[in-house]
Amino acid sequence: MRLTEVFATHTFRTAAIACAAFGATTLLLFGFIYWQTAWLETRRIDVFLSHEYLVLSHEDPATMLADVNTRYNSDPHRQSFAALFAADGTPIAGGLAARPAGLPNDGAPHEAAAERRGEHGTTRERMRAVAGRLPNGQELLVGRSEEDLAKLRALVLRALGLGLLPALAASLGIGLFASHRTIARVREVNQTIGSIMQGHLYERLPTAGTEDVLDQLADSVNVMLAEIERLLAEVKGVGDNIAHDLRTPLTRLRMRLESGLTRAASQSELNAVVGGAIADLDQSLAIITALLRIGELEADRRQAAFAPVALGALLAEAADLYAPLAEQRGIQLHLAAGADQTVLGDRGLLFEAVVNLLDNAVKFAPQAGWVTLALLVEAGGPVIRVADTGAGIAPEEREAALKRFYRADPSRHIAGSGLGLSLVAAILRMHGFGLRMSDGAYGFAVDILCHGKGDA
């Protein structure tokens, strides 16, 4: 991993900006503390010096000389000192080698630098000093070394060095580490995406388990991948099923045409062959049409066109449509729509779903059996029940019954593409409605739950 790459990451930049801001604030704070302390200390020294000068300058010359020599030179810390100069500037007493150049003798405190005599020769020191001319022409100076201020400055700088720099270095380091980690994770994610793009749809983006933004993003992408995988599997399943279900009629068609070509002796025999061939083709086309319709319903989940649908009227219409067929087959068709219920949906599609179920029920109910079309009200909402006294679908086969092309075994001899239930499921999914199958006194029932809880 190149360093420039690390510097380019958002994480690192954020860390660097935070470091800079932290450093600047700390410097400002320390600077302020130093400045305030130095100012106060200077003021304190100035007041002290002015007082000392006032006291000394009013002493008689002999006492003054003695005081200058004894008291001020005896300070073990060599902080305070005093000096007396002759009118021409020659030192008379005190610890200074010469009068500080440029120090005004106005009796007020000033900043100065002077050569100071000590046990190891003279040293140049910065000081605060008050100088003034005495009535006898001599010059009196009292001063105090700025060593305290220098110590304070050193302390502040040391604190900065010990505190701020390691803190900055540490945060930059953490930034570098985090960026490094981010880059490593992004790289891992990129590799996974590359692999997914090559067709390994079962792979999932790695997560660190930290629930951070990257994890959240990866989780969303993973959910999307799962859905894509499911859809692709479904499409593949459908493709396989199309191939499978078309193979039978197409094979029959081919054989029919082939034998017609070689064996048909007369025009009427050939006509029969062609008629059969057209019927086979129609069956294949019906399968394709039904599949396209399911695909269309699943791709198009528009709900903008939904409007209130009166279910009672819809069931009555469906019963009206199927009444003659049921009568012809000797099946009793009961309509129990009771009080009307209204749901939001696409009337045409809901009707198609009900008709598909009814079509199945009428087809599967035995002679002299009965079919019930009922509108029930459950806690969740309205339920449309289509029940018949036919064989029904075994519980373990019910889920598979919803899958395209699946036909419960006892019904294999009954014509139909077997797509009815899948179409119903697709319509219900589009509406967010559920589907339930059950057995009871009413026979085998398929319920459309107009409130979303079910198996579909």
Next chain:
Amino acid sequence: MHPTPSAPATSVELRRATQRRRILLIEDDSALARNVASELDHRGYAASHVPDGPSAFEAMHAAQYDLLIMDRMLPGLDGIALLKRLRAENIMVPVLVLSALGAVDDRVSGLKAGGDDYLIKPFALDELFARVEALLRRPRETRETVLQAGDLSLDLIDRTVTRSGRPIDLLPREFKLLEYLVRRPNQVITRAMLFEDVWNYTFVPHTNLVDVHIGKLRRKIDAPGETPLIESVVGSGFILRAPD
């Protein structure tokens, strides 16, 4: 692109040729177009075909047509756009739209754009002929409140039916079905047409629903000994026979 029919030899043929109704087929699949045109010719129509929208416009300006059959997806100018332009130019010739797009929305948009009927590919030739004939004839939209078909009469106000004076008791759905047939006498009506027009459903149920409904209607309107009014046409649908 305008195949001229062979010159009529006799006066009878000439009269037939002038009476033949002209159909323009707009279809870019030339094999399908040739087949359909030749079948239409065979059935007594004068069919010509063009492959795209612009040449359809040329043909429409050069000659009068009684019916257009157009593919919905055409190169250059698609069927819907062509249809809208025709209607915008106030060309009101009936149009049958053919389409491989079977979705309900496609059908609705096709009819909204000015199509008079919509047929989904693949289609049976008999279905096509039935719809062509239906579009060319247009149903009887009379102001009369009583429709007659031979000895059968439908009172549209009272919703009552009599045959040779004998009252026939029909359910509302049966009346609706009979009215549809009586308005289109001597004309093949397919199951899909009935399902679309009488019941307003665009999907086709797997079972022989329509036949059962027609069967019930027949048993009610034909008394023993009477000539059956509704005939079945093998492979196509039904036809209500009535003297013109």
